[in-house]
């Protein structure tokens with residue numbers, strides 16, 4: 001179970017390599033949502049060749065990357081950080097992977113001439129398709145808890161097609177856009193506190209409710225004090241509109 005110390009401790013994995021598409025914005029969003037409520041925030045990082053402490057953070061974050069950079073991270077992850085990431089997830093820490101980071105949560109990422117290892121946290125694999133990249137605004141319906149179905153809206157841009165194995169549950173159902181493989185209507189993955197998604201652009205500023213869900217879940221809280229979310233709600237409405245959904 002997460003321990004509530006009144007401080008959210010976030011560890012960014014490979015923050016200088018896995019950071020395309022405004023991943024920094026996701027980290028800033030977590031920081032601001034905490035600070036505005038008087039919750040402390042600590043940002044740690046673990047890059048190439050650096051150790052990963054499985055007890056040091058409540059949330060481990062890995063963003064998107066180009067295949068070239070992703071390759072370096074995949075090899076380092078498999079060699080140095082895999083066990084620690086499993087241990088972190090086993091004790092209930094959140095592991096959030098976005099796009100390239102999502103792909104690396106699975107078993108493998110198959111490139112044309114090489115198969116990269118993943119962290120093996122969830123039952124999925126990704127194949128780099130020589131065909132067109134899956135690009136565009138995207139909206140998915142997710143049901144994370146008893147609060148009922150909600151919408152995550154964002155942007156996707158991936159050459160990889162992700163296939164869920166029989167033990168994997170998708171994060172959501174595609175309402176608009178491509179999703180995991182452009183075919184089966186599923187998007188992302190969820191196993192307890194492990195979450196992967198192709199949505200970025202960035203994900204959390206467009207979906208403040210989800211940022212709050214992550215913060216609450218990471219700290220083991222039932223809920224969080226409300227904030228004045230007029231700007232955030234407008235950003236969410238705009239992202240929904242961009243994906244072709246009604247604003248509400």
Ligand code: GLN
Nearest residue numbers: 064065099100158159160
């Ligand atoms: N390199 C991966 C792909 O193209 C992930 C891209 C990304 O993170 N945007 O599928």
